[in-house]
Amino acid sequence: MLRALAPLLAVAVLIASTQAAPVPKHLMRNNEALYFPTTVGTKWVYVLNGQNETTDEITAVEDKGGGKLVTVNGNSNDPTCWQVSGAGVFIVSMGKEVCNPAIPMLRLPHEKGAAWTSQSLNADKIRGLFASHGPEPVEVGAGKFQAIRVEVEWVQNNKVTFWYAPEVGVVKAGGGLIKELKSFTPGKR
Template identity: 35%
Template sequence: MTRLFITLFVFVTLVALAPAAPVPPAQKPALYYPTSVGAKWVYEWGGSDRTEQVTAVDEKDGKTVVTIGVLVGEKTRPYRKILVSEKGVFFGTIGLEETKFPYPMLKLPAKAGDRWDWEVTEGGRKVVCIVGAVEEVEVPTGKFHTVRFESETPVGGPGPRKRHGGSPPTWAG
């Protein structure tokens, strides 16, 4: 009987001293916007291409402020800041001086059919955003979650200007 207790004691002691299995690192949520300095993407813009690039990134309190530049000739010129977090992608109207980001470009988590709007302070115009497909795409660099969306912005002239967008595969991390 004493042997049983000694064996049980040794077994419990060894189990207690054994190292625990490593805890897997927490996965960062998909941010759906590029957050690496140097990341580039191209838009069709008025019949020509417009190349934008991340020129700076500032992370603080779970939020990331990304400075975006536009390629003009051979040089990238910073022109606006975007706030990226697990709650979505937000922008303002002040450009490089931005400290508040009141306008949601994309709200997260996104579901197809989600809809929101906001009023542009200059001129009282209303912008409407609608989430399309939320899907996974596969490209040569891997599989990525993407969100398609559409926004309508009233501009001077008949009817609103529609913009279709989405998070290209390189935006999801």
């Protein structure tokens, strides 16, 4: 009886020792970090200009356009909607103003020294020149982060620099807008 099972055992050992073919890259799931959270209930507390505090919270998330449409309803009745995906972080609307096309605040995958322009026609003709650098260490009240620095020069306005940390979003802003992350609370999945 043992001799009868020997060929089956040999085939089983041969199959077990054979390696599977690699999964084609276009079928692999992209596990790159998003640079903005996508969970309802996520809260940021920021210190503005070294004095006042403001709290922002994710109030809605929906699947849209290969990513997530994230609604942040801060201290006002005018929420900001963000499109978050492996392609980057985009502002879709600010209150009642729809950004058409969406404003690419951070392009992904990140390339040091990458530059791009944006012109949103519907949102009061917002135009800007963007450049990304890093990642680099940033320390704020909420802790230490490795963040991508994005320098923005708004046409006919001012210059602002944003630091985006994986899964957190903006941890610091400088220039025409001074804000630092004091605390961050991820939403519950």
